[in-house]
Amino acid sequence: MASKNNIGPRRLVVGAHYGVKDWLAQRVTAIVMAVYTIVLLVMFLTGQNFTYEGWAGLFARQWFKLFSLVTFLGLYYHAWVGLRDIWMDYVKNAGLRLLLQLATIFWLIACAAWTVQILWSV
Amino acid sequence: MSEAVREAKQKGRPEFRNIGIGDITGKYRMPPSAIVSILHRVSGAGLFLMLPFLLYLFQQSLLSESSFGYFAGIVSHPLVKIILLGLSWAYLHHFTAGIRHLFMDNHFALDKDAAQKTARWVLIISLLLTALVGLKLFGVF
Numbered sequence: 001m002a003s004k005n006n007i008g009p010r011r012l013v014v015g016a017h018y019g020v021k022d023w024l025a026q027r028v029t030a031i032v033m034a035v036y037t038i039v040l041l042v043m044f045l046t047g048q049n050f051t052y053e054g055w056a057g058l059f060a061r062q063w064f065k066l067f068s069l070v071t072f073l074g075l076y077y078h079a080w081v082g083l084r085d086i087w088m089d090y091v092k093n094a095g096l097r098l099l100l101q102l103a104t105i106f107w108l109i110a111c112a113a114w115t116v117q118i119l120w121s122v
Numbered sequence: 123m124s125e126a127v128r129e130a131k132q133k134g135r136p137e138f139r140n141i142g143i144g145d146i147t148g149k150y151r152m153p154p155s156a157i158v159s160i161l162h163r164v165s166g167a168g169l170f171l172m173l174p175f176l177l178y179l180f181q182q183s184l185l186s187e188s189s190f191g192y193f194a195g196i197v198s199h200p201l202v203k204i205i206l207l208g209l210s211w212a213y214l215h216h217f218t219a220g221i222r223h224l225f226m227d228n229h230f231a232l233d234k235d236a237a238q239k240t241a242r243w244v245l246i247i248s249l250l251l252t253a254l255v256g257l258k259l260f261g262v263f
Binding site: 027030031033034037041044045052055056059079082083086111114115117118119121122 | 163166167169170173177180181183184185186187190191213217220221223224227251254255258
């Protein structure tokens with residue numbers, strides 16, 4: 001419709017790649033999280049007498065640590081794509097939107113570091 | 123632009139803006155797919171906001187034997203259980219609606235009737251799973 005006005009100095013500030021890569025990343029990370037969710041959900045629903053030994057013992061295994069880390073990093077990427085969509089939909093002021101997007105990125109990077117700390121504490 | 127067009131604009135012609143919160147809460151009769159879509163976004167945003175709380179609980183549960191006891195104490199409080207049940211619903215709704223999304227991305231159930239049917243199933247299945255988690259959380263089984 002008004003695409004001619006979106007080129008040059010009047011171009012809409014929505015980011016460079018228009019989201020195909022992010023769209024795909026959101027789906028791929030969703031599949032990883034879905035598998036992880038099913039594993040933990042079945043364990044929770046079928047488990048009895050939850051103890052520290054059992055819980056920490058699960059996370060002490062290297063393969064489960066790495067599976068957890070990959071899932072959580074996927075979650076943070078997934079959350080970034082979702083939050084970016086929300087900011088783009090509702091925050092019309094480009095400066096404020098950039099600020100919120102940067103805050104989201106920094107917060108999610110901090111969460112990733114926190115996750116590493118948690119997982120490697122057992 | 124001609125003068126006639128400019129005059130017409132000043133006369134308060136109907137404006138069509140984006141859908142507002144008033145439209146979706148009162149004015150429109152929302153089909154199941156719209157409800158699922160909005161709840162997908164709301165639950166995702168809510169889970170993001172609750173990340174620090176959940177990571178804190180996760181850390182306490184793993185750090186040591188005594189911090190696990192502290193964690194168990196927090197989550198045994200009824201109010202915390204209700205919050206966790208709410209978050210479980212948010213997670214499970216996001217999960218089921220997300221699986222519907224993946225099917226639709228692969229061109230399954232795209233026509234009008236099928237899409238409403240799967241949206242209803244998302245609402246039902248996520249509530250059933252939440253009920254199951256709730257029963258376990260409150261120690262029924």
